[in-house]
Amino acid sequence: MKGYFNKGDCGMKKTVKERLKAEEAERFAVTQEQGLTQAQVDQRIREGLVNDDKPLPTKSIKRIFYDNIVTLFNVLNLLLGIAVFLVGSYKNMLFLGVMFFNTSIGIFQEIRAKHTIDKLSIVSATKVTVIRDGQKKKVAIDDIVLDDVIEFSQGNQIPVDCVVISGNCDANESLLTGESDAIHKKPGDMMYSGSYLVSGKCIARAEHVGSENYASKISAQAKYIKKVNSEILYTLNKIIKVLTFIILPLALLMFWRQYSLPPTDPGLTGVSVLGVIDLHLVQAVVSTVAAVTGMIPEGLILLTSTVLAVSVIRLSRHKVLVQELYCIETLARVDVLCLDKTGTITEGCMEVADYVPFGDKAEKENIADVLCGLVNALDDTNATFMALKDKFSGTSAMKSDKAVPFASEKKWSGAHFVNEGSYIMGAAEFILKKVPPELKAMLDGYAKNYRSIVLAHSDEDFKGQDLP
Known part of the structure; x- marks a missing residue:
């Protein structure tokens, strides 16, 4: 032998x-x-x-x-x-x-x-x-x-087929299927060898x-x-x-x-x-x-x-x-x-192409400062957040006292700042009760070539892990 x-x-x-x-x-x-x-x-x-x-x-x-x-x-x-x-x-x-x-x-x-x-x-x-x-x-x-x-975190490649035991994550299976969109994985789901995590953390058991x-x-x-x-x-x-x-x-x-x-x-x-x-x-x-x-x-x-x-x-x-x-x-x-x-x-990987004010009160300089504050307050690992982190990696005077991390099921994340209120970023249809026609037209125009998210503000604090 x-x-x-x-x-x-x-x-x-x-x-x-x-x-x-x-x-x-x-x-x-x-x-x-x-x-x-x-x-x-x-x-x-x-x-x-x-x-x-x-x-x-x-x-x-x-x-x-x-x-x-x-x-x-x-x-x-x-x-x-x-x-x-x-x-x-x-x-x-x-x-x-x-x-x-x-x-x-x-x-x-x-x-x-x-x-x-x-x-x-x-x-x-x-x-x-x-x-x-x-x-x-x-x-x-x-x-x-x-x-x-096996313990996995954002950026890790999956070396063996395994079943998620705990945690939630998004896996990129493009090397296997050619599909570049991330697939959300929850406990009980199979993760295939060759894919890799683009966000989240999980613990899995080797199946093959x-x-x-x-x-x-x-x-x-x-x-x-x-x-x-x-x-x-x-x-x-x-x-x-x-x-x-x-x-x-x-x-x-x-x-x-x-x-x-x-x-x-x-x-x-x-x-x-x-x-x-x-x-x-x-x-x-x-x-x-x-x-x-x-x-x-x-x-x-x-x-x-x-x-x-x-x-x-x-x-x-x-x-x-x-x-x-x-x-x-x-x-x-x-x-x-x-x-x-x-x-x-x-x-x-993604990168920030531009950030555009919408409405009379929005100013481009203020948007950059708020995004710096959100990047410092949050600890997300999805591809969109990592692109924002690369773009807005400076310091901010805004002090956060509460942060709500990103989750695939709600499609947004945010933080509450002292004397500033709450700022939320994510998909418009998940954040806003009703998307204004002008904003929808703007987002539809960008959707042909870009992934677009919105940055919204509220004077109120978060209700637990829910929107203000």
């Missing part, structure tokens, strides 16, 4: 074939205060229920060499080369250079693509905070076990580990060995197969004909591997190989590989990875390329 020791663990992690699945294992009743005990963690390690992923399903180096070397084209050329080698006419073996360069181009490209694909990973986090034996510990994501209790994680399944699909569907490759292979049935009997007839004739070149010499000079044999083999080599479209094969290799280089300048040479042909047949949104290629 192959295995490896984990730092600090006395047990040996099981290989992929021996590991249990989550549904087959005994599930522990854990609490957010206590988490797993060390004995339970050791049991999970013995069961193989640790968050180490399965081996990548990409081609092995051995498979890449085999697929590129063992081809009908190479076999034909190799047999002809062996025949020339055996009669000692080494200078006539230069035609094997075509086979060498053609094979080298394919091997180099596939190994390069393999190394890049093997690095693909949706999960980039390195360590997380888990609760074990009632204490918080930092562990590597590879050391998370099934049923581990290793290859059973949602992100691992997506990565495996991207790395899976796919059969190349190429008309060029199919046609070239068909030409070689047809020529093989024609060339073999024809080569035997040509060899017999050449061997039965006297040497046409009196100066022709050759030494076989047994050290025996036979001018008839040397001339017959060299003439037959020369004729047969002319029948094989070696130039076409090499030219095709060279053109495809140049295409790979040009695509790499545009950050496009080509797994196999003949995939270029598939791309050449594409007329329209459809992309699903931009959630996976944007940063997921």
